[in-house]
Amino acid sequence: MNRPVRKVAIACLVLFAALLVNANWLQVGEASDLKTQPTNGRQITERLERERGSILAGDVEIARSTPSNDPYKFQRQYPAGSLYSDVTGYYTLFTAAGLERSQDVFLSGDDDRLLASRVTGLFTNKQRRGGSVVTTILPAVQQAAAQALGNRKGAVVALDPSTGAILAMVTSPSYDPSPLASHTEKTATGAYGTLSGDPAQPLLNRATQQTYPPGSTFKLITAAAALSHGRHPDDRVAAPDELALPLSTVRLPNFGGERCGDGETDTLTHALTISCNTAFAQLGIDLGAETLRQQAEAFGLNSTFPDFPLQQARSVFPTKLDGAQTAQSAIGQYNVRVTPLQMAEVVAAIANGGTEMKPYLVSELRGPDKKTISRTGPKELGKPVSSDVAAELTTMMESVVTSGTGRKARIDGVAVAGKTGTAEHGTDEPPHAWFVGFAPSDAPKVAVAVIVEDGGGELSTGGAIAAPVAKQVMQAALDTP
């Protein structure tokens, strides 16, 4: 009877071997996968107990950790309330968003670049501390943008065209991250429930995570394609009062039934200045969908910006367009969709002599001892238009502000270039009001994109609603030394 007993013993050993192998696989092989599961709250809990690094805008701490008298030892605070929440995101007991999420490894002190301070920490028996993240945000510009937008739904992005550094990013409605960071579970989940259930979507970063139809601001891209393909700003293009769309019974009118030029043709510059729909729709048909798409993709549509630390939605220029759809797309309607950040990058590229710089939000990483560990430098993303075309577009955009639809963006003593947009979306809702532009147009310091959702109407166009916001943001940026 001993033979079967031995076999049973071996079977038992096999069972234990299976458990041992499984334990190794689980705790070593698969551990890092499990740790990064979105539903795994442990990682965050463990890090809540450390002194987390600050997030700064200039010298201003926009997120910081202060000692607290509960088991988590440190409380995350957002001193400016909702002002910077689109940049910082939030940091709760269970999850994180925004820079708090994407820079978590550094902020929590787990980054390998903080190794030196960690090693000394081992010997001094101090708790591991996180490093600080310095953003490119300028508090004055951020404040001006938030003030100018007020409580209207929308987004403002301002960036430095020569570097791609983001100077301001405000979206509205926004939220105060402080209750979310509460260590009282009820407060935190209650606040999260209210915010995530709000139909106005305050948790959404409209500047990067939301796409909108660009409307007439897309005419800049259509114009860029035309100028790159042998057209000249003074060339006269067909600009009828109504355009019969190919293979369609729909007739495309101008905004408010206005007349461009002489009712037959118009110069490119004038068509852009008064935002003539028929001229650009016809121009789009002439250039072809493929040319438009290539130009749009050169500016960054149909992709997202690389290494950007916030979650992004992809801006889209659709493919397989027929003639009518091409005409619609050329004036930023049909299925063209862009994020405000994407439109800011388009004007920034024009401002920067045709060279598009990679947008960035984090300028510097600092150790717990405040020493700089790494610094982000400007990087070129591409050259969507030549410097000649960029100069021609700049002149045309100046004319929009001096004598066209964007007059409300004028700043005394400073040359401003811009383009308005009034983007239709849905039949019942009022259109979105857009303004994109930069200043000073001869030596650009700031490029902006402003959208006010549902802000337009028959009388209140992008020029009336969005341009004044852009003006205040640009003014604030120019006033900042």
Added chain:
Amino acid sequence: MTRPPIPLPPLRRPRSADLTATFAGLPLPQGTDLPPYRRRELILLVFAGVLATSALAALTFADIGELSLGIFSIGLGFFCLWALAHLAVRRFAPAADPVLLPVVVALNGLGLVMIYRLDLAKSQAAKQAGTHIPPSAAQVQLVWTLLAVIVFVLVLAVVRDHRKLARYAYTAGLIGIVGLLLPIAPGIGTSINGARLWLRVGPFSFQPSEVSKIIILIFFAGYLEKKRDVLSLASRSVLGVKLPRARDLGPVLVAWLASLGILVVQNDLGSSLLFFGMFMVVLYVATERASWFLVGFVLFMIGAVLAHSLFSHVQVRVDGWLHAFDGDNPSSTSYQLVQGLYGFAAGGMTGTGLGEGHPQKVPFANTDFIMASLGEELGLTGVMAILTLYALIVLRGMRAALGAKDAFGKLLATGLSFTLALQVFVQVGGVMRLIPLTGLTLPFVSYGGSSIVANAAIIALLLRVSDSARRAPEPASDAPLFDPGAVADSPTQVVKTT
């Protein structure tokens, strides 16, 4: 030509470690000279006590940042508790395996410290929330441990010869089945977490299937030992597989199917799996027919498929196992499992250290998911050590079975050891997502009274079998093996000592 007389084996001298027995006023084992098994056991027991005490010290240091003499006295108390069991082995099973008891004590100590650690987390959370602090599970478990030691001593004291158990095989079968039915009885039965498996008396709840498991195994082993010749000889060949006559296998089949049926209806998947495996292994060892394993496996698969299609709670378990991570937020069916896996992952290679992790995030952290708690705070190192301890118990039990001189002892020891191995596999494998999760306790470690009491009885029975296996064969009664006087009286007689 006469050979010089073979020198007598040295007489057993009192050894220092026997002091415990002397103090307790227990007589030293008489008769056969034994290697110092009990001294080895005592030394190992001291190690187990030191292990539990250091674990408690590490936990206390992590919790309040200082150590007190109290920890030492608690450790000493824990050691003394199990030293009672050691004294009983000294008295009633002096030749038994010296490794089994200390390994059990080490596991029990780690379990108690982990249960206490989870108590601390609970009371801290209650303090923070301003609610009533829940009663200490560790205290209740300590009472159960005391009860387990008493049961251990009683089993060793009452069952002086395990072969006598075989006489009560049929009675055992009946008692086992009645025990399984008890929780269904109104008044004393209680449902916990959707399964009606418990008896409740005051604050203590008891799961009779843990004890029924042992009693029914005694029936299986006793019955199959008597019938094993008939079973392997008088069989008909069906489809190339030799099957026994129905009247030979009938009673045991009926008992087995009845217990399986009761358990499946009671929603106790883990126990039904244990009963099935236990029966198959005892049947295999009794008849040495591997082909029956095949039949058993096919039966198992059919049963598993049937259970899956008939019972929604089985579907929930299988679904939670296969699709644990599906969807952004694991549904309630796999929530516990996934939280347990996160615990293992958080522990990594060396663990967070006792008191430094967050095992309380896992539901049922001190019962079904205690392995995840240990995995988080002691790491892979701790998990492998604990699994090795279990493997040691199982192999020592198998060793007792190999050495046993009677078929019933072999069947009993193999059945008990295999059941323990299967229980650890199903339990830990379920928590580690190797197999679907079934509600079983981790022997000696999990919080739960019936589990530790029943497993203490298992160890006592294994020690009993081991004791009889390790004793030198009793000298034949008619003539002494070696009698110097007899040799002196009859000079022509040649002494043979083969």
